Amino acid sequence: MIIARVIGNVWATRKEESLRGLKFLVVQPVVMKYKETGEVYLEGRGDTLVVGDRIGAGETELVMIASGSSARQSLPDSHIPVDAMVVGIIDKETFASESGDHYE
Amino acid sequence: MIIARVIGNVWATRKEESLRGLKFLVVQPVVMKYKETGEVYLEGRGDTLVVGDRIGAGETELVMIASGSSARQSLPDSHIPVDAMVVGIIDKETFASESGDHYE
Amino acid sequence: MIIARVIGNVWATRKEESLRGLKFLVVQPVVMKYKETGEVYLEGRGDTLVVGDRIGAGETELVMIASGSSARQSLPDSHIPVDAMVVGIIDKETFASESGDHYE
Amino acid sequence: MIIARVIGNVWATRKEESLRGLKFLVVQPVVMKYKETGEVYLEGRGDTLVVGDRIGAGETELVMIASGSSARQSLPDSHIPVDAMVVGIIDKETFASESGDHYE
Amino acid sequence: MIIARVIGNVWATRKEESLRGLKFLVVQPVVMKYKETGEVYLEGRGDTLVVGDRIGAGETELVMIASGSSARQSLPDSHIPVDAMVVGIIDKETFASESGDHYE
Numbered sequence: 001m002i003i004a005r006v007i008g009n010v011w012a013t014r015k016e017e018s019l020r021g022l023k024f025l026v027v028q029p030v031v032m033k034y035k036e037t038g039e040v041y042l043e044g045r046g047d048t049l050v051v052g053d054r055i056g057a058g059e060t061e062l063v064m065i066a067s068g069s070s071a072r073q074s075l076p077d078s079h080i081p082v083d084a085m086v087v088g089i090i091d092k093e094t095f096a097s098e099s100g101d102h103y104e
Numbered sequence: 105m106i107i108a109r110v111i112g113n114v115w116a117t118r119k120e121e122s123l124r125g126l127k128f129l130v131v132q133p134v135v136m137k138y139k140e141t142g143e144v145y146l147e148g149r150g151d152t153l154v155v156g157d158r159i160g161a162g163e164t165e166l167v168m169i170a171s172g173s174s175a176r177q178s179l180p181d182s183h184i185p186v187d188a189m190v191v192g193i194i195d196k197e198t199f200a201s202e203s204g205d206h207y208e
Numbered sequence: 209m210i211i212a213r214v215i216g217n218v219w220a221t222r223k224e225e226s227l228r229g230l231k232f233l234v235v236q237p238v239v240m241k242y243k244e245t246g247e248v249y250l251e252g253r254g255d256t257l258v259v260g261d262r263i264g265a266g267e268t269e270l271v272m273i274a275s276g277s278s279a280r281q282s283l284p285d286s287h288i289p290v291d292a293m294v295v296g297i298i299d300k301e302t303f304a305s306e307s308g309d310h311y312e
Numbered sequence: 313m314i315i316a317r318v319i320g321n322v323w324a325t326r327k328e329e330s331l332r333g334l335k336f337l338v339v340q341p342v343v344m345k346y347k348e349t350g351e352v353y354l355e356g357r358g359d360t361l362v363v364g365d366r367i368g369a370g371e372t373e374l375v376m377i378a379s380g381s382s383a384r385q386s387l388p389d390s391h392i393p394v395d396a397m398v399v400g401i402i403d404k405e406t407f408a409s410e411s412g413d414h415y416e
Numbered sequence: 417m418i419i420a421r422v423i424g425n426v427w428a429t430r431k432e433e434s435l436r437g438l439k440f441l442v443v444q445p446v447v448m449k450y451k452e453t454g455e456v457y458l459e460g461r462g463d464t465l466v467v468g469d470r471i472g473a474g475e476t477e478l479v480m481i482a483s484g485s486s487a488r489q490s491l492p493d494s495h496i497p498v499d500a501m502v503v504g505i506i507d508k509e510t511f512a513s514e515s516g517d518h519y520e
Contacts, residue, residue, distance in 0.1 A: 001336075001361065001362040001363070001394065001395055001396055002359075002361065002362065003322070003362055007136065007144075007199055008136065008144070008197060008198055008199035009197065009198050010107070010168070010194050010196070010197045011194070011195060011196040011197070012168055012192030012193055012194050012195060013193075013195050014159055014160075014192065014193045014195075015159070015168070015191060015192030015193070016159070016178050016191045016192065018177075018178075019191060019192060024105075024168070026136055026197065026199065028136075029359070031359040031360045032319065032320065032338055032340075032360040040319075040320070045359060046359065047106075047133070047135040047149060047150065048135045048136040049105065049106065050105040050106065050107055050168055051105070055326055055327070055328070056326075064322070064324055064327070064336070064362055066393040066394060066395045067395050068172050068173070068174070068380050068381065068395055069172065069173045069174065069277075069380070069381045069485075070380070070381065070383070070384060070393050070394055070395035071174070071393060071395075072174060072177070072393075073330075073384070073391045073392060073393040074328050074330075074393035078391070079177045079182070080177060081170045081174050081175060081176075081177040081178035081189065081191045082105065082170060082174055082191075083105055083170045083171050083172055083174035083175075084105055085393065087327060087328045087331060087393045087394075088324030088326065088327030088328065088331060089324055089325075089326045089327070090322050090323070090324050091323060091324060091325050091326075092322070092323040093320060093321065093322045093323070093338065094320055094321050095319055095320035095338065111240065111248075111303055112240065112248070112301060112302055112303035113301065113302050114211070114272070114298050114300070114301045115298070115299060115300040115301070116272055116296030116297055116298050116299060117297075117299050118263055118264070118296065118297045118299075119263070119272070119295060119296030119297065120263070120282050120295045120296065122281075122282075123295060123296060128209075128272070130240055130301065130303065132240075151210075151237070151239040151253060151254065152239045152240040153209065153210065154209040154210065154211055154272055155209070172276050172277070172278070173276065173277045173278065173381075173485075175278070176278060176281070183281045183286070184281060185274045185278050185279060185280075185281040185282035185293065185295045186209065186274060186278055186295075187209055187274045187275050187276055187278035187279075188209055215448065215456075215511055216448065216456070216509060216510055216511035217509065217510050218419070218480065218506050218508070218509045219506070219507055219508040219509070220480055220504030220505055220506050220507060221505075221507050222471055222472070222504065222505045222507075223471070223480070223503060223504030223505070224471070224490050224503045224504065226489075226490075227503060227504060232417075232480070234448055234509065234511065236448075255418075255445070255447040255461060255462065256447045256448040257417065257418065258417040258418065258419055258480055259417070260417075276484050276485070276486070277381075277484065277485045277486065279486070280486060280489070287489045287494070288489060289482040289486050289487060289488075289489040289490035289501065289503045290417065290482060290486055290503075291417055291482045291483050291484055291486035291487075292417055313440075313465065313466040313467070313498065313499055313500055314463075314465065314466065315426070315466055341463070343463040343464045344423065344424065344442055344444075344464040352423075352424070357463060358463065367430055367431070367432070368430070376426065376428055376431070376440070376466055378497040378498060378499045379499050380484050380485065380499055381484070381485045382484070382485065382487070382488060382497050382498055382499035383497060383499070384497075385434075385488070385495045385496060385497040386432050386434075386497035390495070397497065399431060399432045399435060399497045399498075400428030400430065400431030400432065400435060401428055401429075401430045401431070402426050402427070402428050403427055403428060403429050403430075404426070404427040405424060405425065405426045405427070405442065406424055406425050407423055407424035407442065
């Protein structure tokens, strides 16, 4: 899975019938990086994506995204043509710094 | 899913029998980027792709594309050897700017 | 799908029994690029791949390639361990230039 | 599969019901590189990922990760929306140096 | 599929039960490149991977690798959590040079 920040929404009036009612978010993937002090921070990296959401993630929230056929396992009907879904909203991260300290 | 702009078409006379009648578009993936003013714009990025289309997207339209086995869920027969399909035509996007304003 | 140019062949005497009889091509993916004049041309980009071929593509031909589980849908037995197959041989492309003209 | 080092954990209170009880690790992929002396070392490369873990990998351990639908084969129910799982904890690697020597 | 050179082995004592008995190789992907003279050579490129092997590839051999759900089709039980397998050992390649000559 990847972690990403919600940055917007898209709408499509003309679309596959089976997609009706599904909300689509635009997200910016983020990665974990080490500061020189050993602390960890989140940084946007890579290309923005469009993901389906049934959990109710809001703008600026950090979400966990499953891709590929795995994304479809979160839908009531696994034959819906969606390849990325929000599967969780991150509320806490902890990281070990390179010196062994922990950061949240 | 990714968002992409339709830029052309390809034709293949010799092809898998099961692909007959399916229209193939050439698309340029686009990503969302922030201007220094905080506004969001779309920028072409990454390599062009060929995708199947049953919705009827026209040149220069923005489309939403599902990839992998998910693409095949949009076909009447999920055994057709296609790994990317147009699943929607984008008609509106909204984004939160970094300062909290919204742009369409 | 991606478009690629056929550049060679590979042979493997020791291989999965189910791959016997399948021809393997080496291909160079190509992308569409815009010239300053607005015209479109094809350019090799990205890493070479090995793909199965049952259609009969020849050296220097442009082929359309399906990847992942979709590739296997073009085989008589979808349990063959192949993740990329030629599904069509491109004979014509048209592109809209940035100024609205069309090129083949 | 890829090899990655465990660097942290994430928690999501709001998530797909089927993910309850599954532990999520943050990992940094690593690759093997050759020194000028021919020796091999591990180097972090690429973006951090979130992976499920049922084996019990600890911080700083090297793990082997399966992705895509293959990840789900390690779960009791293959309909859980997870696209990357720890499938092993590496305890030994051997590499041939370019000069034919072996390193662990 | 990709072509890769075998460069090492990894062992994992703690792992998914279903992986017992499967051999894991470390491989370096290789791509085909053109020299200025038109000749083709193989060059290591991209990140090292871990792949399962049931064919018996030895160090420094060139192998053909299937990824994703396709890799699992080479296993007696397609529910084993493995996403990359050796499916062949390359013993010959031929390439057309840009000038039309052939190289092996």
